[in-house]
Amino acid sequence: MILNIAAYHFVHVESPETLATWVRERAEALSLRGTVLVAGEGINVFLAGDESAIHDFLADLRTDERFANIVVKFSRSSTQPFARMKVKVKPEIISFRRDGASPLGQRAPAIEPSTLARWLQQGHDDTGKRVVMLDTRNAQEVEYGTFAGALTLPIAKFTDLPQALAPHRDTLADATVVSFCTGGIRCEKAALWMREDGMDNVLQLDGGILGYFEHVGANGYDGHCFVFDDRVALDPQLQPLVDPA
Template sequence: MVTNIAAYHFTPLDQPEALVADLRERAGSLALRGTVLVAPEGVNMFLAGDADAIEAFLAPMREDARFEGLRVKYSESLAQPFARLKVKLKREIISFRREGTTPLHARAPDVKPATVARWLQQGHDDDGRRVVMLDTRNDQEVAYGTFAGALTLPIARFTDLPAALEPHREALKDATVVSFCTGGIRCEKAALWMRDDGMDNVLQLDGGILGYFEEVGGQGYEGRCFVFDERVALDPALQPLVDAKVQAA
């Protein structure tokens, strides 16, 4: 059995090049495969390998004050879902290209998966406002599944989101908007940008879809969640579907 992890952490890195070299050497020596992105704003990781090797890789990071509070999502697969190891230096760990959207000093309010599940079941939030689930992922990802009734946007990449959201802003004013993505990283930036741009009714789903699956299962979710490796998509039990294919609409 192969252990898979997904993790990101926003933290200022003065010498990201040094961290790239360190993580590449450590992951390589432990025979891990996957992708690690490092930028001055933090790290974003998708790795797979032996369970003990994964923990050995994470141990130094857990002891590093820069990564205090690092949250890791785990899942398992029968086969290694990555062909090779890639550790790269980037300008951003998730590209959004909007100034002031890196949550190093402040982040948009979040809402826990159990609370979202309750809101979806009762049809409104705790103040009686309607709830709109806002999918910040692209067309390809949405095609595999999303929350029932979610607002999805015709975007090919994350940087398209601001323009695609513009026609919907007026209609969202009376709602509690819960933005979500695969693991939470995109909403860290998107929700912060939306609130700074006047949408003070926006929350972010803590842990994203994968965190939701992990804590409450698939309640209110239709289909599966696209992931960025050879497993293609995970069901609410975090199990890969080898024959997963996008069904024609």
């Protein structure tokens, strides 16, 4: 079995090029494949390989105090879902291009999967307010699945979100809004930006959909979660829609 990991961590990186070189050399030495994005704001990791090699990579990464607390989501496949190893230096580890969206100084309040599952079951949050799930992913991803009744936006890329959200802001004012995405990175930026932009009723789903699947399964979610490799999407048991040959 191949062990797949998805992880990100927002932290100041003084020399993204130096970090990218280390990641590339270490991943290739361990015969790992996947995509790693590095920027001045942190790292975004999608890797797959032999289980011991993945754990060796993570152990080495965590010796760097900047990444000692990186949170990792695991899944498995019978074959390698990535064709090659790619490491890129980018302006952002997820492109949003909005002021007030950097989690380096602070992050938006987060809700744990177990609490969200309870809210969805009871139909409101713990203060009695209605809960609106806000999908920050693009339309192609949403087609594979989303939370039941979620507000989805007709966007092709993450940078389109502010404009697409604008017509809905007034109708969300009386709700507790939970921003969600695949693994947490987009909803973390989106929730922080929305709060900085005056929507103080927004939370982020800690760990995104994959973290939700890991901790509570399908509760309130319909379908699969699109992922960015040859598995195409994962079901709530973290099993691939397509097991690449």
